[in-house]
Amino acid sequence: MAPVFHPQSPEAHAIATIFLYFLVLAAMIFLVVAGMVGYSIVRYRARPGDADPRPTFGHRRIEITWTVVPLVIVVVIFAFTLRTMAGVDAPREPDRPPDLTITGHQWWWEARYPNGAMTAREIHIPAGRRVLARIESADVIHDFWAPELGRKMDAVPGRAGYIWLRADTPGTYAGTCSEFCGVQHAGMRFGVIAEPQADFDAWVAQQAETRAADPGERLFRERKCGECHAISAKDDKTYTGPPLAHIAGRRFLGGNLPNREGNLMLWITSPQSILPGNRMPDSRLPADEVQELTRFLETRR
Amino acid sequence: MSPAPPRSAIRVWLSTIDHKQIGILYMLTALFFFVVGGLEAMAMRAQLSAPNLKFLAPETYDQMFTMHGTTMIFLVVMPALVGFGVYLVPLMVGASDMAFPRLNALGYWVTLGGGVLLYASFLAGGAPDAGWFSYAPLSEKPFSPHAGSDYWALGLLLLSAGSVIAAVNFVVTIATLRAPGMTIRRLPLFVWITLVNSVLILAAMPALNAALVMLLSDRVLAAHFFDPAHGGSPILWQHYFWIFGHPEVYILVLPAFGMISEIIPVFSRKPIFGYGFVAASTLAIAFLSFGVWVHHMFAVALGRVFISVFAAASMLIAVPTGIKVLNWAATLVGGSIRFTTAMLFAVAFLLEFTVGGLSGLAFAVVPIDWQLTDTYFVVAHLHYVAFGGIAFALFAGAYYWFPKITGHLLNEPLGRWNFWMVVIGFNLTFFVQHILGLLGMPRRVYTYPDLPWWAVLNQISTFGAVILGLGALVFVANLFASLAFGARAGNDPWDAWTLEWAAASPPPTDNFEHVPPVRSRRPLWDLKHPEAPDWATRGGG
Numbered sequence: 001m002a003p004v005f006h007p008q009s010p011e012a013h014a015i016a017t018i019f020l021y022f023l024v025l026a027a028m029i030f031l032v033v034a035g036m037v038g039y040s041i042v043r044y045r046a047r048p049g050d051a052d053p054r055p056t057f058g059h060r061r062i063e064i065t066w067t068v069v070p071l072v073i074v075v076v077i078f079a080f081t082l083r084t085m086a087g088v089d090a091p092r093e094p095d096r097p098p099d100l101t102i103t104g105h106q107w108w109w110e111a112r113y114p115n116g117a118m119t120a121r122e123i124h125i126p127a128g129r130r131v132l133a134r135i136e137s138a139d140v141i142h143d144f145w146a147p148e149l150g151r152k153m154d155a156v157p158g159r160a161g162y163i164w165l166r167a168d169t170p171g172t173y174a175g176t177c178s179e180f181c182g183v184q185h186a187g188m189r190f191g192v193i194a195e196p197q198a199d200f201d202a203w204v205a206q207q208a209e210t211r212a213a214d215p216g217e218r219l220f221r222e223r224k225c226g227e228c229h230a231i232s233a234k235d236d237k238t239y240t241g242p243p244l245a246h247i248a249g250r251r252f253l254g255g256n257l258p259n260r261e262g263n264l265m266l267w268i269t270s271p272q273s274i275l276p277g278n279r280m281p282d283s284r285l286p287a288d289e290v291q292e293l294t295r296f297l298e299t300r301r
Numbered sequence: 302m303s304p305a306p307p308r309s310a311i312r313v314w315l316s317t318i319d320h321k322q323i324g325i326l327y328m329l330t331a332l333f334f335f336v337v338g339g340l341e342a343m344a345m346r347a348q349l350s351a352p353n354l355k356f357l358a359p360e361t362y363d364q365m366f367t368m369h370g371t372t373m374i375f376l377v378v379m380p381a382l383v384g385f386g387v388y389l390v391p392l393m394v395g396a397s398d399m400a401f402p403r404l405n406a407l408g409y410w411v412t413l414g415g416g417v418l419l420y421a422s423f424l425a426g427g428a429p430d431a432g433w434f435s436y437a438p439l440s441e442k443p444f445s446p447h448a449g450s451d452y453w454a455l456g457l458l459l460l461s462a463g464s465v466i467a468a469v470n471f472v473v474t475i476a477t478l479r480a481p482g483m484t485i486r487r488l489p490l491f492v493w494i495t496l497v498n499s500v501l502i503l504a505a506m507p508a509l510n511a512a513l514v515m516l517l518s519d520r521v522l523a524a525h526f527f528d529p530a531h532g533g534s535p536i537l538w539q540h541y542f543w544i545f546g547h548p549e550v551y552i553l554v555l556p557a558f559g560m561i562s563e564i565i566p567v568f569s570r571k572p573i574f575g576y577g578f579v580a581a582s583t584l585a586i587a588f589l590s591f592g593v594w595v596h597h598m599f600a601v602a603l604g605r606v607f608i609s610v611f612a613a614a615s616m617l618i619a620v621p622t623g624i625k626v627l628n629w630a631a632t633l634v635g636g637s638i639r640f641t642t643a644m645l646f647a648v649a650f651l652l653e654f655t656v657g658g659l660s661g662l663a664f665a666v667v668p669i670d671w672q673l674t675d676t677y678f679v680v681a682h683l684h685y686v687a688f689g690g691i692a693f694a695l696f697a698g699a700y701y702w703f704p705k706i707t708g709h710l711l712n713e714p715l716g717r718w719n720f721w722m723v724v725i726g727f728n729l730t731f732f733v734q735h736i737l738g739l740l741g742m743p744r745r746v747y748t749y750p751d752l753p754w755w756a757v758l759n760q761i762s763t764f765g766a767v768i769l770g771l772g773a774l775v776f777v778a779n780l781f782a783s784l785a786f787g788a789r790a791g792n793d794p795w796d797a798w799t800l801e802w803a804a805a806s807p808p809p810t811d812n813f814e815h816v817p818p819v820r821s822r823r824p825l826w827d828l829k830h831p832e833a834p835d836w837a838t839r840g841g842g
Contacts, residue, residue, distance in 0.1 A: 002739035015668040026659040040633035058575035140439040151671035158529025161602030178675040186746035
């Protein structure tokens with residue numbers, strides 16, 4: 001089922017509805033043109049020996065008709081467009097702080113919550129409730145698009161946009177970057193994870209917890225992983241790479257690599273083989289250090 | 302002093318100021334780059350033929366779609382349309398050349414220079430890879446450090462200059478060199494539309510030039526026009542680019558409308574239905590085309606009221622466009638239709654362009670745009686306009702005017718192969734891309750995950766592209782084969798009505814021995830039918 005026609009929020013549903021009406025109308029208009037053309041090429045095909053028909057040059061009343069009728073159609077479409085826009089769009093300058101801020105980076109999505117929790121790629125929201133999401137960019141223009149949940153919004157550096165984000169029922173809804181943003185535009189996929197309010201509350205509280213110190217953290221710092229990644233929750237700095245404070249609890253690494261046995265180690269060793277051109281260089285660390293880092297990160301749940 | 306040696310063919314073509322030779326140079330340039338841009342498209346379709354392929358590296362893929370779009374717009378459609386215009390406008394108005402023959406030559410060589418510069422980027426460290434729209438800040442130095450984007454901007458500055466040169470020449474030629482009796486209301490529609498289009502070019506190109514100079518300043522002189530960290534704005538680039546970019550869409554499509562407006566009447570054996578409405582709707586499109594650019598930016602948070610204004614204009618422009626389509630269709634009604642290859646392409650144009658026009662109207666419905674912009678639905682839409690519309694009209698124009706240009710008819714059986722392969726291949730390639738957009742596939746991705754239906758639809762699209770590519774090769778083969786072996790055309794193979802058919806095929810340097818009298822829109826009809834001339838009826842103009 002095409003996600004655009006599989007709406008999972010009232011906002012996405014309103015868009016799917018106006019789209020369906022439009023498709024029916026467009027099909028009717030196409031049939032009028034195709035009918036005229038089809039009828040003519042059958043009925044008025046030249047036969048050998050046919051003389052030229054008597055010239056006719058037009059017909060004023062017909063011309064006026066097919067100027068006015070489309071005009072009326074267009075006015076009606078415009079009225080429906082305005083109504084749907086007002087129904088699905090968040091205010092441009094909301095009068096309250098957002099429930100979460102989503103930031104596009106080359107080439108991953110970051111989400112931060114008011115309690116200081118932050119995560120990457122998997123954006124958790126409470127199901128059945130409309131949340132206000134602020135969309136930003138840390139570098140170039142990206143576009144946040146989860147088609148089952150509603151409109152897309154460009155993430156423009158220096159300019160925030162706001163959308164309503166809502167999913168009626170718990171589940172995972174696929175999303176992708178929808179504005180060309182460089183080499184790994186294709187890899188910039190994400191998921192919106194809607195969960196019951198209690199689960200969401202627990203998750204967002206847990207994400208904000210800092211972890212006990214661990215000997216692996218020393219290696220993380222010595223190998224300069226911390227230059228690009230936050231390892232502690234509630235870190236306000238902007239990093240090149242996604243936060244790792246709770247990496248073990250995420251479902252995917254990079255755009256599409258399931259966070260399964262061995263894949264984290266693969267990512268640490270050769271991220272360029274997974275998403276060529278992404279900002280993380282292949283590490284060339286000795287095997288024992290890769291193992292130690294993997295072990296350490298797998299404790300960050 | 303020794304006598305001047307006889308001029309070789311190469312020197313003749315390099316130094317020509319004859320509008321017909323310059324027109325041919327433009328058209329051959331367009332043909333060459335059509336093959337190049339087509340190969341770039343094939344490389345992309347190969348990479349997308351299955352999920353997670355590694356046929357092209359992502360950087361290479363980005364260069365391919367950037368160069369494909371830039372090439373097809375600036376090095377294929379623009380030179381093809383200017384080439385047809387430069388060749389045909391003087392003939393159609395009964396002149397012996399363009400108003401400024403040397404300027405005409407300059408325009409061509411500047412255009413060619415722009416193309417060479419653009420492609421020289423491959424030798425200079427990599428082709429541009431920020432898309433044909435080259436959005437800042439992705440196209441700025443920190444994110445695109447290699448020289449590709451500089452070559453892109455400089456190449457486009459030259460191409461834009463070439464277009465302006467041609468436009469000035471068209472305006473002056475049409476204003477001053479018309480045959481006696483050819484009033485503005487008797488202009489062939491192709492000429493009428495070329496006139497309006499030239500004004501559009503003159504109005505739209507400055508915005509592109511300004512944007513390119515700002516981009517180059519940012520990149521080379523460390524200016525900050527588009528850098529938000531220093532008070533610049535990435536949205537500024539989008540406004541400038543689309544203030545040029547959307548009128549550009551009409552600049553590309555209007556001459557195609559002009560060709561269709563010439564070809565459908567001749568092969569329906571009837572004058573165009575509603576000449577006045579077809580001409581006036583062109584003016585309406587030109588006027589409205591400057592008020593629709595923000596529909597490329599509906600996904601930016603710009604405010605609902607602001608966006609609504611541009612949505613309204615974008616919907617309104619469907620009305621004059623619809624008028625044109627209905628008038629062409631009405632020209633068929635009651636005719637005596639001759640299905641030459643030119644006419645097949647013209648009729649197919651009507652249907653394919655209507656699909657593209659309607660899917661375009663979808664993007665004026667802002668909520669639909671909020672879902673589908675920058676997805677494969679857009680790719681499908683724009684190709685229904687650019688290929689199903691513009692390229693089909695160019696094929697029709699090629700079959701229609703090739704006999705005038707070369708003196709030979711294009712081969713009709715090959716033309717049928719050309720037509721059916723292109724129609725089938727085109728629709729296979731692009732129709733399924735509508736569905737891919739609905740399935741959530743974004744544009745400009747070098748690969749995609751193996752989601753339900755994505756692989757099979759992309760396979761169909763790639764399969765269609767192969768048929769389309771082969772169909773286009775049949776066209777190229779037909780051109781060369783018919784040039785060598787094609788049947789003699791005579792001056793007026795289609796029993797047509799506009800002045801170019803009164804000249805010899807190919808026309809001599811000065812075009813006409815004497816220009817027939819012009820007392821209506823169809824001077825050759827009047828000549829052939831003294832018993833019922835148009836000037837005695839409503840067709841006089």
